[in-house]
Amino acid sequence: MVKADVSQVSLPDLAGIVDANRRTDLVMAGIGISVLLIAMSLLAAVVIDLIVGGWPRLINPDFYLNFPSRHPLQAGIVSAWVGTILVMLVTAGIAIPLGVGAGVYLEEYAARNWITDFIEINVSNLAGVPSIIYGLLALGLFIHGFGLGETILTAGLVLALLILPVIIVSTREAIRGIPLDLREAAYGLGADKWQTVRLYVLPAARSGILTGTIVGLARAIGEAAPVITIGALTFIAFLPPSPLQASPPFINFEWLESPFTIMPIQMFNWVSRPQAEFHINAAAAGVILMVMTLAMNGVAIWLRYHLRRQVR
Amino acid sequence: MKIPIHVVMTAIALSMTASVSTVSARDLIKIDGSSTVFPITEAMAEEFQKAERGKTMVTVGISGTGGGFKKFCRGETDIADASRPIKESEITLCQENKVEYIELPIALDALTVVVNPKNDWANHLTVEELKTAWEPEAQGKVTNWNQIRSGFPDRPLKLFGAGTDSGTYDYFVEAIVEGKSSRGDFTASEDDNVLVQGVTNDINAMGFFGLAYYEENQGKLKAVPISWKGGKPVGPSVDNAKNATYQPLSRPIFVYVNKDAVDKKPHVKRFIEFYLNNDHAQTLVREVGYVPLPSKAYTMALNKFTKRLTGTVFHGTEVGVGIEELLARAPQ
Numbered sequence: 001m002v003k004a005d006v007s008q009v010s011l012p013d014l015a016g017i018v019d020a021n022r023r024t025d026l027v028m029a030g031i032g033i034s035v036l037l038i039a040m041s042l043l044a045a046v047v048i049d050l051i052v053g054g055w056p057r058l059i060n061p062d063f064y065l066n067f068p069s070r071h072p073l074q075a076g077i078v079s080a081w082v083g084t085i086l087v088m089l090v091t092a093g094i095a096i097p098l099g100v101g102a103g104v105y106l107e108e109y110a111a112r113n114w115i116t117d118f119i120e121i122n123v124s125n126l127a128g129v130p131s132i133i134y135g136l137l138a139l140g141l142f143i144h145g146f147g148l149g150e151t152i153l154t155a156g157l158v159l160a161l162l163i164l165p166v167i168i169v170s171t172r173e174a175i176r177g178i179p180l181d182l183r184e185a186a187y188g189l190g191a192d193k194w195q196t197v198r199l200y201v202l203p204a205a206r207s208g209i210l211t212g213t214i215v216g217l218a219r220a221i222g223e224a225a226p227v228i229t230i231g232a233l234t235f236i237a238f239l240p241p242s243p244l245q246a247s248p249p250f251i252n253f254e255w256l257e258s259p260f261t262i263m264p265i266q267m268f269n270w271v272s273r274p275q276a277e278f279h280i281n282a283a284a285a286g287v288i289l290m291v292m293t294l295a296m297n298g299v300a301i302w303l304r305y306h307l308r309r310q311v312r
Numbered sequence: 313m314k315i316p317i318h319v320v321m322t323a324i325a326l327s328m329t330a331s332v333s334t335v336s337a338r339d340l341i342k343i344d345g346s347s348t349v350f351p352i353t354e355a356m357a358e359e360f361q362k363a364e365r366g367k368t369m370v371t372v373g374i375s376g377t378g379g380g381f382k383k384f385c386r387g388e389t390d391i392a393d394a395s396r397p398i399k400e401s402e403i404t405l406c407q408e409n410k411v412e413y414i415e416l417p418i419a420l421d422a423l424t425v426v427v428n429p430k431n432d433w434a435n436h437l438t439v440e441e442l443k444t445a446w447e448p449e450a451q452g453k454v455t456n457w458n459q460i461r462s463g464f465p466d467r468p469l470k471l472f473g474a475g476t477d478s479g480t481y482d483y484f485v486e487a488i489v490e491g492k493s494s495r496g497d498f499t500a501s502e503d504d505n506v507l508v509q510g511v512t513n514d515i516n517a518m519g520f521f522g523l524a525y526y527e528e529n530q531g532k533l534k535a536v537p538i539s540w541k542g543g544k545p546v547g548p549s550v551d552n553a554k555n556a557t558y559q560p561l562s563r564p565i566f567v568y569v570n571k572d573a574v575d576k577k578p579h580v581k582r583f584i585e586f587y588l589n590n591d592h593a594q595t596l597v598r599e600v601g602y603v604p605l606p607s608k609a610y611t612m613a614l615n616k617f618t619k620r621l622t623g624t625v626f627h628g629t630e631v632g633v634g635i636e637e638l639l640a641r642a643p644q
Contacts, residue, residue: 003573068354068358070351070354070600071597081566144386150388228375229375229379233352233371233372235370237358237361237369237370238338269347269350272502273351274345274522274527274601
């Protein structure tokens with residue numbers, strides 16, 4: 001059939017089809033570019049608006065070193081950015097090993113039965129649960145159940161739970177994308193399952209896993225709702241104890257139990273104040289939050305690049 | 313990647329076994345509650361920490377009045393910020409956990425009814441007219457300004473108000489509609505700046521929020537004087553709220569203090585004495601946009617605190633009660 005069709009098409013018609021396809025390509029490319037332009041210009045508008053709005057505070061070093069205050073011009077974000085960094089450390093430290101572990105288990109070890117299917121569906125659904133629900137869960141479980149208090153550790157745990165589904169799903173995708181040949185070669189050399197996973201599969205999947213981690217952490221850093229629910233503060237004029245100390249054992253974990261605030265909460269509070277000067281602070285805090293997100297993602301992208309080269 | 317994982321696992325293990333009470337050697341005062349009261353408590357906390365020269369640390373959260381009471385009544389915080397009196401269910405929770413509290417009014421908020429500055433017809437409104445516009449029966453029916461008063465022009469009515477979870481909404485509804493809820497078809501927002509925007513951009517709008525938001529946007533909004541029980545219309549202002557002529561929309565806002573904490577922690581006692589000091593209150597409360605109580609009321613409140621009179625003087629939300637009368641009541 002097909003052969004007969006082709007032989008019946010005359011040459012000028014073929015050229016016409018090719019032209020038509022080229023036109024379609026151009027139109028599609030045009031649509032794609034305009035969608036991208038719209039998205040980029042919206043993003044640029046937001047960023048520029050924030051930078052212009054917050055400029056007077058952004059160029060003031062006091063803004064980065066002062067505690068919150070009722071005077072908009074003296075108010076700063078030091079407790080907020082320190083809190084955000086510490087909470088993200090805990091979140092990454094918990095979510096990455098747990099998420100990758102769960103992903104590896106589901107993809108490599110779990111038996112294909114209805115329990116696994118059930119878990120899979122739930123993990124996917126969890127990614128769509130509103131973040132405030134995680135806050136309520138944490139309030140009931142970590143604070144009232146385990147008595148962990150309204151601490152950096154609790155906030156880190158909540159945000160870790162929040163981004164676990166993202167990391168699990170992306171880990172599984174990354175592992176699934178690895179060619180079977182690699183595994184078979186490893187088995188052929190006498191490696192057992194764990195050796196194969198640890199030495200071949202995971203290193204090859206690292207860049208995909210890191211991408212998922214970036215997406216997850218970028219979501220966590222901007223979350224306010226669940227952290228307000230568990231009792232993050234808005235006014236706090238002192239910093240958590242330093243993780244490093246001069247005397248042995250040089251590191252301590254007291255900071256995990258400290259009260260704290262984070263950037264999105266500080267912003268939220270400033271935006272809702274009646275005085276317009278506070279709105280300038282909120283815009284400036286928004287810019288810094290974006291810079292922090294970018295820096296965090298920058299580290300992850302650098303790491304991904306580095307690891308990719310290692311794999312080769 | 314291996315080292316951080318190892319460190320964090322150790323961290324988790326350690327913190328699970330370590331007791332949670334080792335936060336700091338310094339004195340800590342924990343406050344949580346209403347975001348309406350927050351600016352005042354923040355100002356007090358800021359000045360108090362300066363006065364104590366870093367010896368005492370104060371933390372203030374914004375879980376909302378309800379959230380604040382939940383923590384307060386479990387004994388997790390020393391002080392609760394509240395934009396309304398404590399509710400029956402919260403009193404029960406406090407009793408279950410044996411938390412005794414001292415109720416202290418600390419400032420007034422004058423709820424302000426605003427319209428667009430181009431609105432030249434609504435120069436004053438009576439409480440009855442506001443009720444016509446806001447009561448639940450008005451839903452879908454009262455949609456034109458001329459239904460509020462026959463002399464008003466034929467213009468659609470657009471309503472803006474505080475979110476139904478807020479103490480501001482509770483009080484407004486109690487004062488105007490004399491019930492628990494208003495009509496549902498109005499633009500509600502927890503962020504008062506959104507309401508300011510809404511009324512600024514719509515000539516047919518009417519809205520309400522705290523006095524501070526009106527004062528910061530005076531050029532963009534017009535405040536409507538309110539007439540109550542056939543009296544003269546009175547405009548919202550610091551003086552009118554303070555001398556109790558702006559009624560029924562002046563409401564007291566509170567802090568609740570855990571009696572046990574006051575007795576056991578001298579720094580909590582010092583903080584409340586600082587808070588109720590008339591000089592501090594008159595300047596700081598005004599500075600953040602709220603109405604200070606009359607000087608005499610702070611003396612009465614301090615007196616109540618010194619005597620450790622526990623319990624509430626309220627039985628549900630009450631409107632139009634003078635602050636000195638409230639303080640003179642015996643709490644139960």
